[in-house]
Amino acid sequence: MKITVLGTAAATSMPLTFCNCDVCKQSRILGGKNIRKRSSIVINDDLLIDMGPDSINACSMYGIDAGKIKYLLQTHSHSDHFDAGHFVTRWSDYATKNLEHLDIICSKGTAIDMNHAINENEAIDLFAKEWQDDLNYGLNIVKHGDKLEIGDYEIVAIDSKHDSRVEGLIYIVTYNGKSLLYGTDLLEISDEAWNIIKNYKLDVVFLDQTYGKGYNAGGHLDAEMIEVYVSKMKEEGIIDDNSLVYATHISHEGNDIHDKMEELSTNYGYHIAYDGIKLEI
Ligand SMILES: [Zn+2]
Ligand SMILES: [Zn+2]
Ligand SMILES: [Zn+2]
Numbered sequence: 001m002k003i004t005v006l007g008t009a010a011a012t013s014m015p016l017t018f019c020n021c022d023v024c025k026q027s028r029i030l031g032g033k034n035i036r037k038r039s040s041i042v043i044n045d046d047l048l049i050d051m052g053p054d055s056i057n058a059c060s061m062y063g064i065d066a067g068k069i070k071y072l073l074q075t076h077s078h079s080d081h082f083d084a085g086h087f088v089t090r091w092s093d094y095a096t097k098n099l100e101h102l103d104i105i106c107s108k109g110t111a112i113d114m115n116h117a118i119n120e121n122e123a124i125d126l127f128a129k130e131w132q133d134d135l136n137y138g139l140n141i142v143k144h145g146d147k148l149e150i151g152d153y154e155i156v157a158i159d160s161k162h163d164s165r166v167e168g169l170i171y172i173v174t175y176n177g178k179s180l181l182y183g184t185d186l187l188e189i190s191d192e193a194w195n196i197i198k199n200y201k202l203d204v205v206f207l208d209q210t211y212g213k214g215y216n217a218g219g220h221l222d223a224e225m226i227e228v229y230v231s232k233m234k235e236e237g238i239i240d241d242n243s244l245v246y247a248t249h250i251s252h253e254g255n256d257i258h259d260k261m262e263e264l265s266t267n268y269g270y271h272i273a274y275d276g277i278k279l280e281i
Pocket of ligand 1: 011
């Protein structure tokens with residue numbers, strides 16, 4: 001399994017658009033790993049998790065051919081994770097040629113919300129057969145606990161508790177005997193979520209670190225919760241010393257510049273993701 005990290009920011013970006021806090025100011029000066037695009041990853045060359053506003057340009061930056069994406073896993077439909085403007089360019093009116101078939105996997109609530117966003121751009125109905133034919137995609141609605149075999153992937157959907165209106169999900173993706181948990185945007189790993197996750201030996205884990213320790217303003221994990229979850233995963237044999245654990249979806253709230261965050265997180269057995277990492281497991 002190959003993984004390319006396309007983006008690692010919460011909200012609009014890191015540094016945050018108009019912010020002049022110390023972390024944002026330092027990030028602008030230092031550049032490099034401190035400049036974060038909105039969170040998404042690509043698995044192999046064909047499975048995109050979250051078609052956010054930055055995801056397609058990030059593909060071009062990091063050597064991923066977006067024209068070869070065959071599977072789109074949407075965690076949810078918030079605007080930092082789904083940009084309808086990218087999706088509607090599949091319409092024949094945009095003169096797109098030779099579209100790969102795209103299988104979209106998401107919850108019902110997210111599909112409904114994505115459809116609203118799509119309708120603000122074009123009169124395309126995500127659920128209608130004629131549009132599915134024209135834009136060459138299929139819609140696979142999943143809910144917590146569902147397991148789906150698609151292509152060479154096995155995908156398991158888990159409730160993120162992040163936003164019940166859009167029924168946000170996190171996913172375990174298994175390919176060629178290797179398993180990855182993509183866990184953003186995540187309020188908590190609930191008991192029902194543990195019941196699923198504990199059946200896996202995870203090779204790679206991404207977890208939501210929107211906030212630093214003591215700064216949790218809701219909706220997401222923070223550094224302290226990741227520390228607890230990493231040690232619980234180790235205790236339960238879900239991860240081991242060879243597993244790669246990364247924090248992603250980083251905001252400026254209680255977090256720091258990349259190198260300082262990485263120094264701290266390694267004490268607790270995980271790393272801080274940055275844009276453009278390529279992993280091969
Ligand atoms: Zn988000
Ligand atoms: Zn700031
Ligand atoms: Zn969100």
